[in-house]
Amino acid sequence: MAIDSSERLxxxxxxxxxxxxxxxxxxIRFGVEGYDREGSTEAFERMFEHDKxxxxxxxxxxxxxxxxxxxRIDPALSFxxxxxxxxxxxxMIRAVGGLILADEEFPLKRDLRLALAKIGxxxxxxxxxxxxxxxxxxxxxxxxxxxxxxxxNRSKHVTFVYAKPDGSTDERTLEPYGLARFAGAWxxxxxxxxxxxxxxxxxxxxxxxAVNPRLPKSxxxxxxxxxxxxxxxxxxxxxxxxxxxxxxxxxxxxxxRIVRRFMERSGSLHEEExxxxxxxxxxxxxxxxxxxxIANGPGIEILSPPRLVESLRSALDRVEVSHGSSExx
Amino acid sequence: MARPxxxxxxxxxxxxxxxxxxxxxxxxxxxxxxxxxxxxxxxxEVERLSCCGIDGYLMMPVYLDGDTxxxxxxxxxxxxxxxxxxxxxxxxxxxxxxxxxxxxxxLLLKLLEASAxxxxxxxxxxxxxxxxxxxxxxxxxxxxxxxxIERGHVISIVHRSRSGEDITRVVEPWHLLRWDxxxxxxxxxxxxxxxxxxxxxxxxxxxVLEERIPTRDIPPATVxxxxxxxxxxxxxLESGTTLADxxxxxxxxxxxxxxxxxxxVPFGTPAxxxxxIVSLGGRATVLEPxxxxxxxxxxxxxxxxxxxxx
Numbered sequence: 001m002a003i004d005s006s007e008r009l010x011x012x013x014x015x016x017x018x019x020x021x022x023x024x025x026x027x028i029r030f031g032v033e034g035y036d037r038e039g040s041t042e043a044f045e046r047m048f049e050h051d052k053x054x055x056x057x058x059x060x061x062x063x064x065x066x067x068x069x070x071x072r073i074d075p076a077l078s079f080x081x082x083x084x085x086x087x088x089x090x091x092m093i094r095a096v097g098g099l100i101l102a103d104e105e106f107p108l109k110r111d112l113r114l115a116l117a118k119i120g121x122x123x124x125x126x127x128x129x130x131x132x133x134x135x136x137x138x139x140x141x142x143x144x145x146x147x148x149x150x151x152x153n154r155s156k157h158v159t160f161v162y163a164k165p166d167g168s169t170d171e172r173t174l175e176p177y178g179l180a181r182f183a184g185a186w187x188x189x190x191x192x193x194x195x196x197x198x199x200x201x202x203x204x205x206x207x208x209x210a211v212n213p214r215l216p217k218s219x220x221x222x223x224x225x226x227x228x229x230x231x232x233x234x235x236x237x238x239x240x241x242x243x244x245x246x247x248x249x250x251x252x253x254x255x256x257r258i259v260r261r262f263m264e265r266s267g268s269l270h271e272e273e274x275x276x277x278x279x280x281x282x283x284x285x286x287x288x289x290x291x292x293x294i295a296n297g298p299g300i301e302i303l304s305p306p307r308l309v310e311s312l313r314s315a316l317d318r319v320e321v322s323h324g325s326s327e328x329x
Numbered sequence: 330m331a332r333p334x335x336x337x338x339x340x341x342x343x344x345x346x347x348x349x350x351x352x353x354x355x356x357x358x359x360x361x362x363x364x365x366x367x368x369x370x371x372x373x374e375v376e377r378l379s380c381c382g383i384d385g386y387l388m389m390p391v392y393l394d395g396d397t398x399x400x401x402x403x404x405x406x407x408x409x410x411x412x413x414x415x416x417x418x419x420x421x422x423x424x425x426x427x428x429x430x431x432x433x434x435x436l437l438l439k440l441l442e443a444s445a446x447x448x449x450x451x452x453x454x455x456x457x458x459x460x461x462x463x464x465x466x467x468x469x470x471x472x473x474x475x476x477x478i479e480r481g482h483v484i485s486i487v488h489r490s491r492s493g494e495d496i497t498r499v500v501e502p503w504h505l506l507r508w509d510x511x512x513x514x515x516x517x518x519x520x521x522x523x524x525x526x527x528x529x530x531x532x533x534x535x536x537v538l539e540e541r542i543p544t545r546d547i548p549p550a551t552v553x554x555x556x557x558x559x560x561x562x563x564x565x566l567e568s569g570t571t572l573a574d575x576x577x578x579x580x581x582x583x584x585x586x587x588x589x590x591x592x593x594v595p596f597g598t599p600a601x602x603x604x605x606i607v608s609l610g611g612r613a614t615v616l617e618p619x620x621x622x623x624x625x626x627x628x629x630x631x632x633x634x635x636x637x638x639x
Contacts, residue, residue, distance in 0.1 A: 003380070009339035010381040014406045018383050031384050054336040058343050059414040059446055079409035080444040089436045091475035092428070092468075099507040100424040101365070106460070108420035110337070113365040115417035117344040118410050119444055120363070152457055153416070178457040184509055184576050228456040254489050258530055261429075261464040287610065294608035294632060298493035301635060313636055318611030319629040323622045 008034025012051055013060060013073065022063075022070025059118070083122040090123045097123075104141045105181065107149045144209050145179070148188045151211045152176045155219035157193070160206040174201070175221040178229030189232045191221070200232050235266055236292055240285025247289065248303040251277040255299030278303070290315055341366070342378050347410040349391065355398045368396070410444070418445035422454040428471050428512065429463030461510030467530050471505065473537060474514055474529070478502045481542045486514075487534040488527050491600030492628075495533060496520070501542045505529075509576055526597060556595035562602055563616040566590050570612045577605065591616065599624045607632065 015032045016023065029035050029044055036044060052062055052071075061077035064070070085093070097116045100106050116123070151158045155175075162170045176190035177198070186203040212220055238244075251259060253275035263269050267281030283289045290312050293300045302309050341364045348363065349355060361371035375393050382388035383405055390402030413421065418441055430437055432451040441448035463471075477484050485499050501517040503524075511528060518525040556579040566572070568589045572580055577594050584591040596602040603624035606613050615622045 004338075004377060005335040006338035006342060006374075007377050007381050009336070010342050010378065011383070013339075013343060014381060014383050014387075017406045018387075033382070033384075054339060057336065057414055057416075058340045059412045059417065060343075061412075061446055075409075077446060078412060080412045083439055083443040085436070085439065088472040088476040091479050092436075092472040093425070095475035095478070095505050096428040096471060097424060099505060099512075100427060103507065106424070106427075108416070108423055108458075109365065111414075111416040111420035112424050113363065114340055114344050115413050115421040117341075117348055117363050118413055118417065119421075119440065120348055121410060122444075149458070178459070180459040181510070182459075182461045223457070228452075229459050230455070233459070254493065254495060254533070257464075257466065257533060258489070260466075261462060290610055291608040294610075294628075295604055297604070298631065298635065309636065312610075313633065315610030316607070316629045316633045316636070319607050319609075320626055320633070322611055322614045323606075323626040323629070 003034045005034070008032065009051055009054055009058075013055055013058075016055075016062065016071055017060075017073040017075070017078070020072070020075075022065040022068055022072045024068060024070050028071065080118065080122075083119065085122060093119075093123045105145070105186075107141075107145050107179070142186060142203060144203050144206060145186050147209050147211060148176050148203065149179055152179060152188075152190075154211075154216070155221055155223065156212045156216070157220045158190075158209060158211050160209040162201060163205045163207070172201070172206075174199075175223075177223045177227050178232075180229050180233050182233065183236050187233070189229050198232065200234075230265060233265065235262055235281070237283050237285045237289035238266065240283075240288065242284050242286060244282045244284045245286065245305060245308065247281055247283045247305065247308060249279045249281065249293070250301045250303050251279060252299035253277075255297060259296050259300065283308075286311055338374060338377070342374055342381070343407065343411055345374065345378060346389075346404060346407045349398065349400050349404065353400050355400070357393065357396045357398055360398060413441075413445040415445070415447065415449060418449055419454050419458070422449070422451050423458050423460065425468075426451070426455050426462055427460040427510070429465050429468030431465045431468065434465075434468070463512060463530060467512060470529050470532055470535055471512060473535050474502060474505060477537045478505065483538045483540040483542055485536040485538055486527070486532050489531045489533055491598060491604055498525075499538075500525070500527075508578065556597075559595040559597055560618070562594045562596055562618065562621050564592050564594055564606065565614045565616055566592060566609075567612045570609065575605070577602075596621075600628075603628045 011033045012028070015028065023031065025045070025048065028048065030037060035047065055062060059078070061074045063072050063074040063077075065072075093116075097112070101109060101112060101116075106112070148158060157173055157175050159171065159173050162172050164170060173193040174188070174190040175193065176188050178189045180187050180189065187200050188203055189198065189200045191197070192199040251263070256263070256275075256277050263277070263279050267279055270278045272278055286308055289302075289308070293302060293312070302312055345360065345364065348360065357368055357371055357375070360375065361368045364371060366374070372393055375391060375398050378389050379391045379393070380388070387405040389404065390400060392399050392401070421440065422437060425437060426432070432455060437451045441451070474484070483499060484502055485497060487495050487497050489495050499519045500514070501519070502514055503516045504514075506513040506515055506526070511530065514527045514529055514532070516525065516527075517523070563583070566589050568587070570589070572582060572590070572592055580592050580594040582590050583593050594602060599621050602621060606615055606625045607628045615625055
């Protein structure tokens with residue numbers, strides 16, 4: 001009787017790990033419940049090859065004995081050793097794992113769940129995960145992110161239609177290298193074949209996203225070894241079309257804790273006496289910079305250029321006028 | 330040939346075996362939540378698993394008793410946790426990096442070396458996938474906060490308020506939350522005698538006290554940032570400024586006109602919304618309440634004063 005192929009895979013895993021001996025392909029065909037014992041050998045072999053791939057994808061390492069052409073699951077490479085975690089590390093993995101799983105936008109949720117299930121005994125049970133704090137995201141998942149993620153993972157090129165800020169559209173062919181999310185949006189960075197350059201695209205502006213369907217098992221390109229998606233990320237005020245302006249900001253120690261992660265990503269940072277930090281950074285959108293400075297303040301001050309200090313001053317004037325006590329602005 | 334869904338089911342069943350080894354009775358609900366499937370799917374997979382075995386005998390000694398999975402004998406194989414596949418290791422690293430765990434944090438190294446097949450380096454992972462990452466100080470705080478919450482210890486924190494003051498608060502920590510990539514601590518603040526939500530990256534110091542949290546009725550965190558019962562502000566946005574760009578939790582448009590839109594914004598602390606309004610440099614105006622209008626004017630004056638001093 002035909003059994004479900006997921007059962008056959010589990011049977012195969014159990015069979016290959018049952019003792020330390022190697023099993024020949026015939027042992028497997030007749031020992032593992034779920035293989036067709038009467039059909040053609042070619043069909044069985046194709047199925048077995050495919051099953052081995054699936055077991056590998058599940059984290060099992062299959063060892064082949066050259067002499068006997070036998071197979072077994074290599075215990076040392078297949079089973080995790082004990083992970084010695086401090087109580088606070090285990091507690092953090094439970095808490096953060098639960099929170100990220102509750103984030104609709106996290107593109108690797110399925111794999112994260114399996115990872116947490118596998119290390120479950122090392123992190124001291126999964127009850128905290130099961131109690132996971134619900135929805136932590138502001139939006140529902142964008143399916144295009146998963147498409148790009150898959151293409152990056154398999155090194156397949158992607159075609160899509162990209163809407164430019166001016167409203168016109170462009171067809172693009174991209175070798176996607178990396179994916180990033182910040183300030184609530186997803187971005188993909190990769191080699192644009194037509195522009196012959198590395199470019200960044202905002203994923204919510206892409207439509208008709210399609211992964212190259214040809215030769216799904218072979219890679220279309222090789223990602224440069226030194227590639228780091230962080231090198232291509234801008235900050236909120238680096239997506240404009242002005243300047244660029246070289247801006248100098250002074251950050252008090254109390255505020256620095258809040259914005260350090262931004263400061264470390266771009267520009268240069270110098271510490272002055274009293275723990276004051278001076279940050280020199282490139283800006284292409286001054287309105288966005290002003291917004292950033294105030295929203296993350298107090299304790300962040302624009303030192304130069306003077307023109308930008310004046311823009312900030314007049315922005316603050318406008319706010320004061322429109323919120324004066326006399327009447328509504 | 331196994332369809333992708335069968336391969337996924339097999340992956341879950343294999344991960345499930347490791348979950349079963351420690352306990353004789355496991356609630357089905359926990360299995361479902363852990364594997365991210367419905368209880369119906371979990372039940373089907375447990376039942377399939379109970380049909381698996383070696384050579385048609387030595388079956389998995391597992392059966393489903395209502396909503397509990399019973400393991401009644403030694404498992405025939407795969408009793409040790411299976412190593413993480415490349416994709417699983419990648420997902421784990423990406424999740425922990427989002428919490429500020431650094432590429433060379435010993436925690437990541439320990440996890441990967443012990444549990445992954447051909448462990449990817451954390452640098453490799455973060456080179457291709459990066460979420461709004463927290464800073465490393467936040468990661469350290471999250472470790473301490475998670476444990477304090479689980480063990481029910483009262484904490485003392487120094488928290489930087491939106492108005493820039495550093496205030497020491499004794500807090501009974503209840504939950505960690507995450508919204509829009511940022512981590513929050515929710516708990517009962519003894520200083521104000523009420524529930525408060527604190528951004529973790531605004532906590533400057535954390536001290537876990539010996540004292541246990543007294544039995545209070547701790548409500549489950551139902552929404553990441555629960556805006557129910559918060560006061561509402563009415564704000565006019567100039568045309569060209571859209572709510573989607575602002576990412577104010579649960580804000581909604583109530584009127585649209587030629588010269589802009591009027592939106593309703595729930596706010597927990599006036600200091601937060603006041604700063605948001607000021608940051609828009611005149612493109613947003615608070616219509617009501619009057620107290621928030623005053624708070625906005627005050628933030629604008631304070632920022633201007635700081636400019637003049639500089």
